[in-house]
Structures are given as structure tokens and as C-alpha cells.
Amino acid sequence: MASRVGRYTIKLESCPAVKGYAGVAGKKEGEGPLAEAFDYIYEDDTCGEKTWEKAESRMQKDTLTRALVKANITPTTVDMVFAGDLLNQCIGSNYGLREFGIPFIGLFGACSTMAESIALASLAVDTGCANVAAAITSSHFCAAERQFRYPLEYGGQRTPTAQWTVTGSGAAIIAKEGDGPFIKEVTFGKIVDMGIKDMNNMGAAMAPAAAETIKSYFDDTGLDPDSFDLIITGDLGFIGSRLTSELLEKENIKLKNFTDCGILIYDRKAQDVHAGGSGCGCSALVMCTHIFNNMRAGNFKEVLFVGTGALMSPTSVQQGESIPSIAHLVHISSTK
């Protein structure tokens, strides 16, 4: 049974378990520093499909299948799947998950989707709405580029603040019991818009949302950064992470053991990704492989995962709007 803590945080009394998880990656991500942790690396970014969008759906299908196998359950035992992605009308999820026959709750949280979906799936299990729930999202560099920016063939120059959309997907199966890690608290964020209009500097747009949600969580719980051996955002990249630290320092919160999924996923020098990785698939892939593996191994015990999303569209930006952002937080522990 969930209970509210302070103004924004919800405590999950039963501490639902991540019973199984998986992450699949594109070719570039498979050449990066976390490659060993990935469940599968595609030979090329078509994933054997005819279009980039179908490739993204294929990744969700493959990821959920692998997570179910690792959780040792069939789709018929999953009561709900919470999913969304960056593509218009979330077609990555809609087409990727249509064959599973699992009640489907569609989300749109941009790059915060993995935190949003894990939070909702965990609450569903904690409160008895579901015995087993799944959380999944994805992104695909080529599908995102042509939808949000330019056709790949155009060869547009990327700015130094630009992040690289991860080709990848991650899924977590949440249940009452399992090997973990375990979900202890969640904090849903408010929409924050500080007036940033540069579509090539998402990190700066999202940093204030991350800082606000982290502050809300510490205010609500009375905890501080010392209580955590990892605070990980996704996906602020190098610029957004630094801004988040600076914003929180002004609030007398000094982050430690702090990193970002978009920093971890690529080798910055060797892979030419400018400000780091981004996209729903970035934090999904990093959390559902590298981080959860390390939590099960006891290398991280108390983790704050803060998923961040930029809630704009090309249309809203063309109409002169700034970029509203959001951050959802999940406190994950290696023990119940």
C-alpha cells in the first residue's frame, strides 16, 4: 500500500521487486563502454526491418521478450505494461507491443519515460492493481533525427551542446517478489519551463526540472545525497548534469556520486557524441543493464534514478515556444 511522504513523494510499503530486466542496443552503443552489460547488440540499426520506425518497434518487442524470459514468466502473467516513446503517437510502443496481449497503458514522458513507467508499474504492483507489471521504452537515432531535426542524408552539422539519441531499448518486469533491485519511493515531477528555446541544448532545458524534482524528494524525505551511493539522471548529458549540480548547490544541496546515463553510455572522445547520449532508450538501456546488474552484484546499494524529459515538439519550437521539461524520480535499493 502506497503512502504519501511530504508534498510530492510516494512511499511503496511493499518495495516491489525488479523481477527481470533486459536491454538491447544499436551498433554504436554496442561499441561503447557499457557493451558487455547489454543483452543483445544488433549488427546494424535496421534491426532487420525495412524502416527505422519498424526497427524501433522491433527493439521493444525483443527487449520485452528477453526481460520476460529472464523473469521466467510468460506475457499472460503480466497484468499491465506501461510504455511510450519519442515517435509521433508513440508508434515504437504501439507496434512493438501489439502482439503480447498485455493490457497496455500508453505513456508520453519523452526521455523521462523509463522513470515514469517504472514508477507507475511499481505503484501498480505495490497497491494490488497488478501482480506483475512491465515498464518499457525505446529510442532510435535515425528515426528521431528525421522526425525531430533533419533527414540523415542532409548531413546537418551538430552543435557542441547537441546530444546523440541512443538506439536502444530497456524493459523491467516489476513483481511483488524477485531478486531485485527494489523500488522504495517515487516522486513525480512538475512541468518546469525556464524559457530555453534551443532544440540543440536539451540538457539545459531539462536541468531545472531535474533539480526541482531532486530537491522535492530531499525535502519530502529528509534525506540528503549522503544517503545514496549513486544519483543518476537520464538523460542530461555533460551540460545538463553540470547545470543540475549548480542549480542544486544554490539550494545548499551538494550532489555526490552523481552521474548521468547519457554520460555513461558513450566514450565521449572516441565516439564523437558531443554532449552525451539522449533519447528514451538511453536511460532505459543503461538502467536495465549496467545499473541493475551492479545493484544485484551489490556494487550500488541505494540509487536515485531521475528520468528527465523535454516535452516539446518540432511544431511547438517552430511556433516560437520554449521547451517545457519534466523529471520523475525513483529510489531503487539493492535490498527490500
Added chain:
Amino acid sequence: MASRVGRYTIKLESCPAVKGYAGVAGKKEGEGPLAEAFDYIYEDDTCGEKTWEKAESRMQKDTLTRALVKANITPTTVDMVFAGDLLNQCIGSNYGLREFGIPFIGLFGACSTMAESIALASLAVDTGCANVAAAITSSHFCAAERQFRYPLEYGGQRTPTAQWTVTGSGAAIIAKEGDGPFIKEVTFGKIVDMGIKDMNNMGAAMAPAAAETIKSYFDDTGLDPDSFDLIITGDLGFIGSRLTSELLEKENIKLKNFTDCGILIYDRKAQDVHAGGSGCGCSALVMCTHIFNNMRAGNFKEVLFVGTGALMSPTSVQQGESIPSIAHLVHISSTK
């Protein structure tokens, strides 16, 4: 505390209340048969904004404001808002709700969004995740036409099976206590894809999803259509509703007192809407004005609201994909 009933249905033990609700409408909707029930009718479909997309955001802002006033609460007492819409990256909601400072859970359920958001908001309240939660969505004819079909200026011919996207928005405030109506059960649907590829016949694409969720609900609860004085889908229109009845008859379920939000909202003969209304705003507006008013007045006692959504995008259709659909069900009662 929620509990599962059968395979797909969740019973809300506390029967959360619709504490307040509101619906705002475009000019055409304001000339239709339900106009008297609407809280506000805009003089024209710009809603005083410079673009159709900004107009849609404006509608969400105005609708939530009105619903909060009618519930006699301020935004700071709302713990979560569940919202989404049809625009790419759900900008109707993201920009419409950014000023409220309410923790925001973004959804994508296409035209099923009002059922999805009411279901999730009600579960949040029932399980103690929220004391008060809001559900809201919208659609705008002009914004939807240019995004999904043709520029308005092109003057494309509409087929007889085409539905007319409603310009409107509806919001419901869900709380532990209130005048009602009250939410008793919810059934989240699975993605159903029967291979329909005609973007101008959404009713046919969505009917199998509606039939499947309705059948699941009756199977789970042991109830039948006799238990309800209204079964209302949104938004199947004339064609999809008839198909849903036919599909359920094959399963020996004979719907009665059955209608559709897309049938009610326009005068079919006088308003030239072909197969009826559609869009997230259609069921949001009809439920959060006409239906809830009549439930409070005691004219409907037990209502099944089945929100239906077509989960495709123009990109997926252009790539030869069929149209996956979904339906979420909410059992609403005039008494606790």
C-alpha cells in the same frame, strides 16, 4: 485499496468521487445538440491564440481551471494530473498544463485518453497515491487535420466513413469524497489489430478493441448489459458502434442502452459530420458535461464508459502498417 477481479478488471474499493468536472467546446460543437451542457463555447476555434496548437493548449488550461473552480480547490491541492492528447509529443497537454505546478504524468492513448486518465487518476486516489488527482485531454479539428491528414486549405474530400475531430476539452477532478459520480471498476485493454489500414475508417479499426474490452469486463465481473442504464463508447461513431454491437452479438452479448460520444456530440444531418465525432476531446467533452450532469441528476445510474483509441501515426500508415487499437473501460456509478 484496489483489488483485481478476474483477469483484467480492477475494483476500486473506496469508489473515488468525481469532485468536479468541466468541458469547453469549439464553435461547431457549440452549435450541436449538447451545447447547453458545455461550460464554455469559444467564439471561434483560435480560442484567442495564434495557432491551432496553441488553441488546443489554451483549451486544456481553461478546462482544468474551470474544473478546479467547480471542485472548489486550488492547483496546489492536486497531487497528480494525468493528461495526454493527439498532437505529436502531446504538446496540447505539455503546454496547456505547464503553469499549474501539478505533478504531471503524461499519457498517450489517442482517443482513449479520457478513459485512461480517469482510470489512472481514480486508481491513484483509491490506493492512497494521491488525495486528489486530475484527468484531462483535448483535441482540435484544425490541429488534427493538418497533422494527420491534409492542410485545411487543401480542401480534401472526406469519405463517408470519416469522423470529425472534435474541438474541445474535458477535465475531471477525482478525490476521496465529492458529489460524484463515483468510479467503481476499471478494465485496461490490450492492443488489438485486425488489419484495418484505412485512416478514414477509424471506427472499424477500433470496434474490435471496444468489443474485446467490454467482453473482458463482463467475463471478469459476471455482469451483463442489463446491469447498466448506459453503455457509452468514445469515439467509434456510427460505423464503429454498429460493428461493436455486431462483434459482441457473436459472443452472445447483446448491448442495450448503447451509444457513442461521437454520435451524441453532433447533429448528424444538420452538421455534415459523416460518421460522427472523434478525437480525444470528443469523449472528454461529452463525459465531463452531458453524461456527468445527467448522472448527478439521477438520469443515469450505472454507466460503462469505454474510451477507444487508434494507435497509428501518419508515418506508420505511410509505411503500410495497419491500425492497432485499444479500449479502456471505466464503470461509473451515480452512488457510492
